[in-house]
Every structure is written in structure tokens, then in C-alpha cells.
Amino acid sequence: MEYKDTLLMPKTAFPMRGNLPNKEPEWQAKWESMDLYHKIQEKNAGRPTYILHDGPPYANGELHMGHAMNKTIKDIIVRYKSMAGYRSPYVPGWDTHGLPIEQALTKKGVKRKEMTVAEFRKLCEEYAYKQVDIQRTGFKRLGISGDFDNPYITLKPEYEAEQIKVFGEMAKKGYIYKGKKPVYWSPSSESALAEAEIEYQDKTSASIYVAFDVTDGKGVLENGTKIVIWTTTPWTIPANMAITVNPELDYAIVKTNGQQYVVASALVDSLKEILEWADAEVIKTVRGKELDRVVAKHPFYDRDSLVINGEHATADAGTGAVHTAPGHGEDDFIVGQKYELEVLAPLDSRGVFTDEAPGFEGLFYDDANKLVTEKLKEVGALLKMDFITHSYPHDWRTKKPVIFRATPQWFASINKFRGELLEAVQNVTWTPSWGETRLYNMVRDRGDWVISRQRAWGVPLPIFYGENGEPIITDETIAHISDLFREHGSNVWFEREAKDLLPEGFTHPSSPNGEFTKETDIMDVWFDSGSSHQAVLASRKELSRPADLYMEGSDQYRGWFNSSLTTAVAMTGEAPYRNVLSHGFALDGEGRKMSKSLGNTILPGKVINQLGADIVRLWVSSVDYQADVRISDDILKQVSEVYRKIRNTMRFLLGNVSDFNPETDRVAFGELREVDQFMLVKLNELVQNVRNSYEKFEFSTIYHQINNFCTVMLSQFYMDFAKDVVYIEAANSKDRRAMQTVFYAAATSLSKLLAPILPHTVDEVWLNLKGDEATSIHLEDLPEVENYDDMADLVQTWDAFLDVRDDVQKALEEARNEKLIGKSMLAKVTLYVDAEGEKLFNSLQGDFAQLFIVSDFELIPGLEKANENAVKGEHVAVEVTVAEGETCERCRVVKKDVGTDPNHPTLCKRCATIVTENY
Secondary structure (H helix, E strand, O other): OOHHOOOOOOOOOOOOOOOHHHOOOOOOOHHHHHHHHHHHHOOOOOOOOOEEEOOEOOOOOOHHHHHHHHHHHHHHHHHHHOOOOEEOOOOOOEEEOHHHHHHHHHOOOOOOOHHHHHHHHHHHHHHHHHHHHHHHHHHHOOOOOOOOOOEEEEHHHHHHHHHHHHHHHHHHOOEEEEEEEEEEOOOOOOOOEHHHHHEEEEEEEEEEOOOOEEEEEOOOOOOOOOOEEEEHHHHHHHHHHHEEOOOOOOEEEEEOOOOOEEHHHHHHHHHHHHHOOOOOOOEEEEEEEOOOEEEEEEEOOEEEEEEEEOOOHHHHHHEEEEEEEEOOOOOHHHHHHHHHOOOOOEEEOOOOOOOOOOOOOOEEEHHHHHHHHHHHHHHHOOEEEEEEEEEEEEOOOOOOEEEEEEEEEEEEEHHHHHHHHHHHHOOOOOOOOOOHHHHHHHHHHOOOEEEOOOOOOEEEEEOOEOOOOEEEEEEEHHHHHHHHHHHOOHHHHHHHOHHHHOOOOOOOOOOOOOOOOEEEOOHHHHHHHHHHHHHHHOOOOOOOOOOOEEEEEEEOOHHHHHHHHHHHHHHHHHOOOOEEEEEEOOEEEOOOOOOOOOOOOOOOHHHHHHOOHHHHHHHHHHHHOOOEEEHHHHHHHHHHHHHHHHHHHHHHHHHHOOOOOOOOOOOOOHOOOOHHHHHHHHHHHHHHHHHHHHHHOOOOHHHHHHHHHHHHHHHHHHHHHHHHOOOOOOOOOHHHHHHHHHHHHHHHHHHHHOOOOOHHHHHHHHHHHHHOOOOOHHHHOOOOOOOHHHHHHHHHEEEHHHHHHHHHHHHHHHHHHHHOOOOOOEEEEEEEEEHHHHHHHOOOOOOOOHHHOOOOOEEEHHHHOOOOOOEEEOEEEEEEEEEEEEEOOOOOOOOOOOOOOOOOOOOOOHHHHHHHOOO
């Protein structure tokens, strides 16, 4: 007889290597063929809902790591909720309008000006759909579960129709208006931009000090006195209409070189140095309010520059007197309205000066800086010029500087319902908590929202004009346009004349002859995605508004979180979300932003092809995603090692329950050995902790909890000594079935707990665990938390034992280093204990030699009896010696009773009995 054939070695078809790049597509094909997503929805029908509303990624370009992180976090949440007793449908979405698609087509050689707007828009639509398909394929390969066959896409007619309703409702409430005021204008995009489309980069600008001659001092200043302003935008001087001073500040009249200059008193000393006023003296001080309506002269145009009062003039920098061009600055515009100043912005859409700025016509604004300063120098108004590097707004798409430019635009008023918006922010739960403060402050401080764009690819503003230029927005026109868009798509706006877009027989007092025109601007794309609460949540039967969760990157406080809040509160009076969760950005291993120029970009598609989607997903679960996170080859290597440990743990569990039938072989909890009960209680603690962590969206905690349980509690402890039971004992022995009971419970619970994170791997585990009866683990619920409150003493006792076991492990390691033993099975452990240690071991039940994985064990009361070289613990001292006896051929334990059975001379008594009775 070959004794090795009597050992019950692990048997499983679950391979050690995952081969994820090849196996995952097979699982995804299986899920698709069985329509798993809809089966999950059917299973959860009638349960409470949990709606995570997908913020739409922009449909342009291949997936980057930010996409992968974002969609994986969402998928983990939705999968968790779907296994935790909720109906949690997931409808993915895409944002498909806007400038980047126009630019992409231009780069491909499309000549927009050689075709109609409608023809160009058709090409944009085709391109957008191709991008959606590319990204959809990438998301599905990542293992994202959702209704990918029926996503929401902002260019779809049914979406656009609902967006028109949102606009109409806001207009009905008086929140939509047209006005000429300075807005962020991008010459590179030839369009107005919203605050959300601005990013700040360093820019070098001319820093100039300019003197304005007083022509009417109103008895406060002598004519000829010069008021000094400072600006970093010389090109705005042609649009100057006024000089603003703070009514509550003191201003000094400084005499130097026979001239008198006016500057803020607090800045005199610094300006003496900057302007090199060697012999300057203050001859008079006046209050800013006294200077109100003093008249100065524009430096080189024949027009007045009125001195006015404004709170935004400060003595923090510059001169305390602010050059004011109402057409090129928000503060300038606001204060200019009070004084009825002309709103002059002499630039066209490309940032080129018009004939409203004589002497600079045809010049690009930035190129005009030099000529303006030369002109100022020529007329003697330039006191000083330098250059400074400062943070300046840029177009986040073209990466080029923007300007403030007053143009006629359509606005959504924020002022009219700012209070409601702020209240709505406070009624939402924010994770991280600082998100509330961030969005609250943004809403509190933001101006009105410019919603018009001078582009082609977007949803048209559904506005008609009468013969007298009066805008027409009525319930009738909005309903009709919404229906038209639902039937034909928004391209119909550009394919038909205004009269053919209006309801049949439509009349309006502004057009006695029945002649109408239509608006040609489109809506800001943030209005598109910001309308999804109406177009998706309120319009699809499986969803509902408000959503339970919006989850996006932290840049969306100024983007989607903000625009969604604005349109939803305007329309419904409440936020579109109950909870908001945000994540940081994916950086390289050194904490740098990824970029092609640095060569540090890591693409999810490449990682998936090399390592598998489950490795990407495990990485996402491992990081503190609420802050910026790092990813590199080394980091992925570490994550892959954790995956390997988890997989090998599952493989061991599967291999050792291959002959276990949970219906007939499971041992009741009360009949288990203490150590088995201890492990089930620890497993139950893990279930409770992991479920709590899922609820808090703390996935890195789950990653560490499960990794620790697999590595420490299972691999290094329970599974390690279990081999002496599950391999050696008879198949149906109670001790073996007891450990298999624990193994089966661990495999089942761990698989379910890991299902949201490692969907491919655990479905493979489930198939191997359940056999032919397996469908998919994703149709299961999470393990429930059991009540083991009466096990507290047992857990405390066995936790203390594990501390002693660490001391024993240390002693065995020292013995190995000293060449006293090789494997621990050659050792005898003698444990000297004090009263506390003796009490512990007297309260424990177990085979301690087996638990310590040694051949012999002896407990001796009295720490003082231990050798001075013994390894000392808190209540124990450990000595290791060579075990006496022979090594059993079958179990490899050194026993004195080897050979006592004449039929099995190389076996110990235990193994001889097992073999005799079973083989």
C-alpha cells in the first residue's frame, strides 16, 4: 500500500494562476448570454431601491485611469447594494455635445465652413456615437455591470426633449434672461465659457502704472493732478470708462518733481520705491467718497474717465485706484451700472480689436499690449512698466488664456433663488464632509450662469424673436419644440426656418406680420448633463428622483454637481441627490499628473491586457480614493501579490471541501471544537466589518480587512495547522468535517464579500464551490451577520492564545536559524507559564502540538524554571528542543509510538488506526 494514496489531498479545478486577461472575457460573454444584469434586477424586484445616478463621461478619446477608477467605484457600490437587499439599477450615460468633438473633427480635416450647420452636426453625432461605442466596450471589459444596451446619451432625441422642458420651466419662473455683461470669453474657442470651463495657469503679463489727468477736480483736487492706476491688462485701457476708488479709504495727494499724484495713503511708501519718487511728500489727504464724480481724461482718447466709488477698490496691492472697463470685468460692470457707464468691449469673437478702438483695429488683444504701452509712453501717461508671472484663467479645453468680454448672452439667474440653492446644499449628505463647504461657498459666491454658447454642436436655445427683437419663450413654444426634438432630434432646429418650427397658427404681439427669427446659440454643455435628473431619473421607470447618490471626481463640484443642483432646485425646489461622494485624481507613482509629454501615462486597457480587470479593480479598492491616488507598475505589482494571496487562499479552501456536502456533512456550531467556533466568530466579525465599510464607501478598509483575514487568520494560522486534520484524518471524522464546515463558510462568505470588487474571480470560485447548481454569485445576497454575543469570552481567550502562538513562532524561527531543527515538525515546544498563562491554557481546549505545528508539546507551570535563553512572552517562556521518536511516514509527525502496529511499522498509532479502519 502506498500510504500517500490514503492522504486526502486537496482537489480542485480552480487554478493557481488566474490568467485573467484571457478568462475574464469568457466570464463577460457568459454574463451577457444569460442576461445577468436583468436577472439581478428581477431578483431584487420589490425590494427598496438604491439609485446611483451615473455622471456622464465625455464621449471623446480612449479610457484613462480616472475613468477606470470612477466607474469601478460606482460598480462596487451598485453591486454591493444589489447584494445587500436593494434594487439598484445602473444606467450608464454619456455627455456628447460641445467643443472637443468639433475640434476632433476639425483635426480630422472636416471643413466646417464648407457645409451647413445641420450637415456638420450630423458628422458630430456620428463621431460621438463611435466614441460612445469605444468607451462602452472599455467599461464592459472592466467588468462594469449596467444597462449598457440602453444607456442615456445627451444627444438622443428623448434626452434633448426633456432638457428643453427644464429650460422652459426655468424660463417660466423668470430665471432665464438675456443681457450684455462681461463673461469669460475664449478667443481660441470663439465662445463664452462658464466658470466650470475655466482653469488657472501661470501667465507672464505686463504690469503698468498709468497716470490719468484730472480735468474737473470738483473743488477737491486741482486740475492737472494725476490719478495713478495699476493694471496687468494694458489691452483693456482702450475700453477704460472710469477710475474706481474706495469710499472709505484715505487717498494721498503726493507731490514730486513738480507734479501731484493721487494714490491710496496706505500704499504711499511702497509706491515711492516702485515709481522712484525720491523727493515725494504728501501735501493733502482726502477720503475716497470725496473723490466721487471727479472727472479725469482718458490717456489717449478724447473722452472722460469718471472717478467713481466701489468697494472692490482696496489698498492690498496696486495704487488703491482701479482702472475700470465695464466691458471687461465683472466688478467693473457692476459698479459701472450704478453710474450708467457705457459697456464698451471693442473686440470681436476672435479677440481682435474692432474699429471701436481707434489705432488698434485688427490687432489680437494680446499683441496690442505692446502698442498700448508704447502709446501710453508716447503721451507721457506711463509711469512704470514691469513684467509679472501670475495665475490667470485659461480655457480648460484649448489651454489658452481667456478674457472678460461683454457680449449679449443668455443667463440663468442664480440671484433669484440662491437661498433655495444654499438650503438644498445643506440638506445633502457629503462625503468627504468638506464637499458641503466647497459647494456651498461656490453657490454663495457665483454670479449668474451664462448658458449660451456660440457653437454649432449642442442643444439649441429654444428661443424665437419677434419682428421687434423681443425674445419669445412661452409654454406653447416650449412644449412644441420639446415634441419636435423628441420626434426628429435637435438638428431639426437647424434644418427648418423659424416659422416651420413654431406651432401651427402661432401668433404673437411682437410680430404683427407673422415674421419670426430664431436663436442660433446653443446651450452650455453643463446645462445638458445638468438636466439628467429630468431626462433620466424622472423619465425612466426603473429610476427615481432624487437619486440616492451622485459620485464623481472632485472637479465636479464646479461642474456636474453644481449644474445639476441649479437646474433641479430651479425646477423642483430640491437637490437631485440625497448623497454626494467625490474622488480624487489618478497620479503616477511619484504623485505627478499623468501626461503624454512626461511619458508617465498608465492606460487601463493596457493594464487589463497584461494583468486583468480584477487587478485594476483591486487597486481601486486598495487606495484612499477620496484624495488623489497613485498608480505605477510597482504599485500594481504589490496589488497583484495581494490578489495572488487571496486567490491561493480561495484555492486551498476549495481544494479541501471537494468532498464536503454542506447539506449532510456540516457540523452544528455547538458541536464544533473551540478553535473552529473561534474561526467562525472571527469570520462573522469580518462580515460585519466589511458590510459596515461598504456602507461607508470605505473600500480600502475592506481591502485591508480581507487581506489580513486571508493572510493572518487563515493562511498563517487556521489553514496552516489544518493540514494535519483535513489531509490525515479519515474522510468522515468529526474533526475533519468540523474544519471543512469552517472552510466552506469562509469560502462562501469571502466570495460574497469580494463579489463587488473581484466579480470575475469570485464567480469562478462560486462555480467551483457550488458545481453544477451554480448560476452566478452575483445573484446571491451578502452573508448575514450572526449573533455571537455569548462568544466574547471564547474570542478573548483564543486571541490571547494567538499572542502566545506568536511567541512560539519566534522561538521556532530562532531554533531554525541555529540549525537545531529544520521543519517545525521536528520540534518539541516546552511552554513555561506564570499563573495567568496557566489559567489561559487550562481554559483552552485543543491539541496544542497540532495548533503550534510541532510534534510534541509540554506545559510546565513556573516561568522561573525556563532556561535563560528561552523566548520570553508576557506570561510565557518558550523552549524548543528536538522531538523524540521516529517520523511517521504518513503524517510526518515525530512520535514515540511509530511502529507499535506490526502491520504498519512505519506509521504512528494514529495513522495506523486510520489506515486499518478505512483502507
